[in-house]
Amino acid sequence: MSSEESEFGIIGMAVMGQNLALNVEESGYQVSVYNRTGSKTKEFKQQRASDRDIVATYELEDFVSSLERPRKILILVKAGDPVDMVIDQLLPLMEEGDIIIDGGNSHFQDTNRRVEKVEEEGLYYLGTGVSGGEYGALHGPSIMPGGHPEAYEEVSDILRSAAAQTPEGPTCEYLGPRSAGHYVKMVHNGIEYAVMQSIAEAYWAMENLLELNHEEMADRFEEWNRPLEAYLMEITVEILRREDEKMGRPLLQMILDTAKQKGTGKWTSRSALDLGVPTPTITAAVDARLLSSRKDQRGRLSELYETGNSGVYDGFGEDLEDALYLSIVTAYAQGLDLLTVASHEYDYSLDLQDVARIWKDGCIIRSDLLDPISESYSDSELDTLLASKKFRDDYRDGLNSLQKVVSAISKTNLICPALSASLNYFNSLTSERLPANMIQAQRDYFGAHTYQRVDEEGTFHTEWQDIKNV
Ligand SMILES: NC(=O)c1ccc[n+]([C@@H]2O[C@H](COP(=O)([O-])OP(=O)(O)OC[C@H]3O[C@@H](n4cnc5c(N)ncnc54)[C@H](OP(=O)(O)O)[C@@H]3O)[C@@H](O)[C@H]2O)c1
The missing domain is CATH 1.10.1040.10 (N-(1-d-carboxylethyl)-l-norvaline Dehydrogenase; domain 2)
Structure with missing residues (x-):
């Protein structure tokens, strides 16, 4: 285990977490890793990461304190409640200015809620889409980050060096505030x-x-x-x-x-x-x-x-x-x-x-x-x-x-x-005219929803049936 603090941390040692950890380390960064079930972290460290600058940790406190500040922690756990559970466990251990990156397939509205919650604590939250599956995670995925631009600047070098490299640059670009990355x-x-x-x-x-x-x-x-x-x-x-x-x-x-x-x-x-x-x-x-x-x-x-x-x-x-x-x-x-x-x-x-x-x-x-x-x-x-x-x-x-x-x-x-x-x-x-005139007439017929005419401005209604005599 290295005595230095790690530049990047990853929580979740399933398919995505393991491969991204290897990828980020390959790009020249020391990475700390943590998984709820410690045996998976141990197996990863002993096998795929045995000769890598990857620090295996087994307590969340040890994981957080192994990181240099501002801490940059990528969460790659099952989407949904587990992400909230991990955030709740992390928040008391982290400090102002630290950055949480959610790299999972989170729903964009959950990301909006989490951004608010985390930023209220003085930390940053980057909702970040990662695509490419197992192979992409290891060799260079497409990374779609969203959130606070200042926080993105802190992690930009790491994310861009882990992304796929094309003649036009890495496949990672800041996309916009809040849930922009997860929406994309x-x-x-x-x-x-x-x-x-x-x-x-x-x-x-x-x-x-x-x-x-x-x-x-x-x-x-x-x-x-x-x-x-x-x-x-x-x-x-x-x-x-x-x-x-x-x-x-x-x-x-x-x-x-x-x-x-x-x-x-x-x-x-x-x-x-x-x-x-x-x-x-x-x-x-x-x-x-x-x-x-x-x-x-x-x-x-x-x-x-x-x-x-x-x-x-x-x-x-x-x-x-x-x-x-x-x-x-x-x-x-x-x-x-x-x-x-x-x-x-x-x-x-x-x-x-x-x-x-x-x-x-x-x-x-x-x-x-x-x-x-x-x-x-x-x-x-x-x-x-x-x-x-x-x-x-x-x-x-x-x-x-x-x-x-x-x-x-x-x-x-x-x-x-x-x-x-x-x-x-x-x-x-590509049709200038569609049969939606019939829909409008039907809506007006049964619900007096009104319609517009092609020859005159305004809103119109027709008494289609004589209600009193029906
Ligand atoms: N697999 C892909 O190809 C792929 C591609 C793009 C995006 N994604 C997204 O990336 C994220 C990670 O995907 P994945 O396939 O690597 O893993 P996953 O199968 O979606 O999730 C398994 C991971 O989540 C952890 N976990 C589950 N519940 C937890 C909880 N309550 N607290 C803490 N940790 C918990 C597991 O820890 P334990 O080992 O302790 O159970 C394990 O590390 C997901 O959001 C997924 O949708 C996946």
């Missing part, structure tokens, strides 16, 4: 849900309509991913190629088709609905996971109905590539639109160019697509990616393919909720 991380996860679902639908259509085998599907995804360099496409290729050792067939065939979720996709949809922002592809992805979880019901109902799989046509495979691409772009467009509105609503002052830049590497939604997205937001007037020059051309080129693919899949009993949500989002947002 939440939306990152919402986009992740939508991209994953879009890929799953493309895989399903390839397997069932094009009747490709797993190797052929992997080859196609690999080819489609060349211009995108998207992490989620890369892992799709690897997943398709993986064999089940036990059965000697593709492992994917042996994995139960019920998708679980921890809630960040749902949080994104819920927040979007609260703010009045349409994010249908993200919501379709959340719904798709819910529907998949009804395995028994699906089994029973599938026996009641019969439908064919005869939607394929010449050129379907090529169209599927364009359809998937546009659905992925639309997922980012919806997420960034939500960030635009949330930034305004919650005074985050988000710079979407920065957001796109720090998603460029180290995180689950990383892709070369983030370059043109970031560039598009150099135009501070841009209100949606659909209006940007680059993506306007892509939509024009690929729209017909998306329409044909959705139409073809819809003629079968296969599913494409994300692809079709993306198409309807695009069609709605």
Whole structure:
């Protein structure tokens, strides 16, 4: 054990905490670590951290006093109540000016509450999204910090050196006050849900309509991913190629088709609905996971109905590539639109160019697509990616393919909720007229909610029925 004080402390020695500790130490900092269950800390120190400048501590008091001031403590414990429990234990041991960083997937409203509580004690609280899973945590994640800018300055060097390094700089940038970092991380996860679902639908259509085998599907995804360099496409290729050792067939065939979720996709949809922002592809992805979880019901109902799989046509495979691409772009467009509105609503002052830049590497939604997205937001007037020059051309080129693919899949009993949500989002947002006049008339009919006219200013109501004679 080193006799010097550590420059950084990490609480929580599960997947994220262990790997980030190794990463920060690798960047040249001495790190103290602590975990509620001491045996995990001991095992970590004896095995993965045996020759590292990492100080294992087994009492919270020892952990806190092993750190130089102002103390910089990163909490990486299970999201929810455990974070509050750790804060409550830490506060009496810490001093004014010390900094707590919550690197977990905390809900942004919990972060707002915690910022207030911790700052009342004269300390700082940085709600910080960390993406990239186990690999990212070890080799360089995307880090999305929010909170007091002065506190960020204190930890900036450490966080930036642990982040992924790109030609444009580290994938860590101060995003804004209070819960800005956790809000951005939440939306990152919402986009992740939508991209994953879009890929799953493309895989399903390839397997069932094009009747490709797993190797052929992997080859196609690999080819489609060349211009995108998207992490989620890369892992799709690897997943398709993986064999089940036990059965000697593709492992994917042996994995139960019920998708679980921890809630960040749902949080994104819920927040979007609260703010009045349409994010249908993200919501379709959340719904798709819910529907998949009804395995028994699906089994029973599938026996009641019969439908064919005869939607394929010449050129379907090529169209599927364009359809998937546009659905992925639309997922980012919806997420960034939500960030635009949330930034305004919650005074985050988000710079979407920065957001796109720090998603460029180290995180689950990383892709070369983030370059043109970031560039598009150099135009501070841009209100949606659909209006940007680059993506306007892509939509024009690929729209017909998306329409044909959705139409073809819809003629079968296969599913494409994300692809079709993306198409309807695009069609709605690019339609000067929508059938919402009917909705307004219906609302006025049954509830006297009034409507506006296309030819005259003002608010109008029509006596649609003669109540007295009904
Ligand atoms: N895993 C990922 O790929 C990933 C990616 C991005 C973000 N995240 C987020 O990062 C955070 C950490 O994730 P993780 O997967 O490393 O760990 P996790 O499985 O979410 O949580 C396990 C850790 O939380 C600690 N813990 C649970 N309840 C506690 C309590 N009441 N008091 C103190 N400690 C408590 C556990 O300590 P004990 O050992 O004592 O039980 C253990 O260290 C989470 O918010 C997660 O959502 C995870």
